Amino acid sequence: MTVISMVQNMVSDWKAYSPVGTEQEVRFICDVLNLKPNSQILDLYCGYGRHAIELAKCGYQVTGLDVNKDFLDIAKQKAIEAGVDVDFRQSDMRDMQYNQRFDAIINMFVAFGYFSDIENSEVIKKIAQALKIGGCFLIDLLNRDWMIRNNLNRYWRHPSGEYVLAYKIELQQGIAIMRRELLNQITGTKTRAEFVLRAYSLTEMNNILEENGFSIVHSYGGFDGCEYTKDTPRMIILAKKTQTC
Ligand SMILES: C[S@@+](CC[C@H](N)C(=O)[O-])C[C@H]1O[C@@H](n2cnc3c(N)ncnc32)[C@H](O)[C@@H]1O
Incomplete structure (x- = not known):
């Protein structure tokens, strides 16, 4: 072909990277996380900062982490243009060393499953370590x-x-x-x-999350807030850190 x-x-998934798509996604993120102003959010695999910058505009303290310097350079420039302060960091997420720092962590646009099963679980463990108890993790995946x-x-x-x-x-x-x-x-x-x-099912994600001290709060099928079903292209999971493992 x-x-x-x-x-x-x-x-056509063009909306996903368009301002319209990002706007809907950010509205959804704010609604489901329901955070107080000034809460600390980590945008894990932030890319060129399309969510991080909009969340900073909403009054949150945002850190954006990505391994790709070119994306981060675009992100920094866009943040300056938008007049917001975002702490953009270049790092491989497997080297992330935060400890109970964030109120919420977001992982948007299918940015999970890049490694072996063991390493993918380690990624979830690092995310759990970086979150405060009671903090939320929002992960946006394709529905396997x-x-x-x-x-x-x-x-x-x-x-x-x-x-x-x-x-x-x-x-x-x-x-x-x-x-x-x-x-x-x-x-x-x-x-x-x-x-x-690695394309995980909801059951597999539930197991990995539970092993690392999370409970799933809700699973959504789209950024309009619809329920996850076998017929929704996306699988968006909202999980809460309920215990330290
Ligand atoms: C599909 S993009 C998603 C970007 C962003 N979340 C968005 O919605 O625009 C995946 C991102 O993951 C980043 N990435 C891939 N492997 C990484 C790693 N090991 N550590 C940190 N970032 C990584 C890539 O540079 C890329 O920006």
Whole structure:
């Protein structure tokens, strides 16, 4: 299949990276977290800061962590333009060393499952360590059960260009093999990459979260607040840290 036909057949996910999509996501984040002004939020894998900056505008103290310097440079520039102060940090999240610092941690746009099962659990452990008791963790994933039944291509716009993403699910290991193509509109060049993402079911996420002292408060199927079902493309989990492990 060519990229053009992939785009024509796409499930358009363009809203996800557009200001409209981000606005809806931030409204949802604020509603479900229901934090006091000045609460400390960590945007884990903040990318170019689209949520971190909007949350700072809402009056929260925001830290944004990402490994990618180029994204962080865009984020810092956008924060200056928006007139907000966000503590952007460049780090591999596996090196994160926060201890009971945050009231909430968000992990947006399918930024989990990059490593082995053991390392992915370690990531959740680090998140638990970084949260205060009673703090909330909001994680936005693709719904594995939906992905299996809807092997559709996705497409979105991004400051680096236009992404086209195709995937197939390998059932035994529960991994999604993702093929990503970035079209740079200015230079016309295409960059291709293939990567593997562990696609967790809600049951598996529940187990990992419970092992690390979390209880799931709610699972949503979209940023309009709808319930998670097998038919919702997203699986957005709100969990509370109820104990230290
Ligand atoms: C799908 S993007 C999501 C970005 C952002 N949450 C958003 O919604 O715009 C995933 C992000 O994870 C970052 N990332 C990947 N591996 C990482 C790691 N080991 N530590 C920190 N950040 C990482 C990438 O640089 C990228 O910005």
